[in-house]
Amino acid sequence: MEATIPGLDRLREKSGLVLTIGVVLVLLGTAAIFASVAATVASVLVFAWLLLFGGLAQLVHAFSHRDWQGFLFELLVGVLYLVTGVLLLQSPLEGAATLTLLMAAFFFVGGLFRIGASIGGTLPHRGFVALSGVVNVVLGGLILAQWPESGLWVIGLFVGIDLAFAGWTLVTLALAVRRKA
Secondary structure, three states: OOOOOOOHHHHHHOHHHHHHHHHHHHHHHHHHHHOHHHHHHHHHHHHHHHHHHHHHHHHHHHHHOOOOOOHHHHHHHHHHHHHHHHHHHHOHHHHHHHHHHHHHHHHHHHHHHHHHHHHHOOOOOHHHHHHHHHHHHHHHHHHHHOOOHHHHOHHHHHHHHHHHHHHHHHHHHHHHHHHHO
């Protein structure tokens, strides 16, 4: 007897839309992979605008509650968001290089933590945790080895890979629910 999955019928009804969205994401991801510099710049610009809008929202909130004890904190965070957003808009390639350096450090240090946790802990599937750590250390090392040039393409490549995998996930989901019909 087959288990009932909530929402499966609705998903089956919308499988054409899910499939279409999946194909679009695969195409966008593939384009981002092959045009990784353009995708990097686009990603940095979107991030910059998000920071600008976030900074404005923080400042509006801060000034609408000036008597609140967190006013100074809200004000400083809003200014930080605004300044960072403006800097990224003025120099998206330099911003991409900086963000890429942070990503490399994140991968490298995060990978070391995972390796350490797998060695020193009693995690289930710790072999996979260790492997994940090794992959992160290698990714961080590869990015660092090519930095600052890697700042031109890493963000776009990673966004493209993520979009492509998300798209393939939706494509396989749509095809699977159609087969179950």
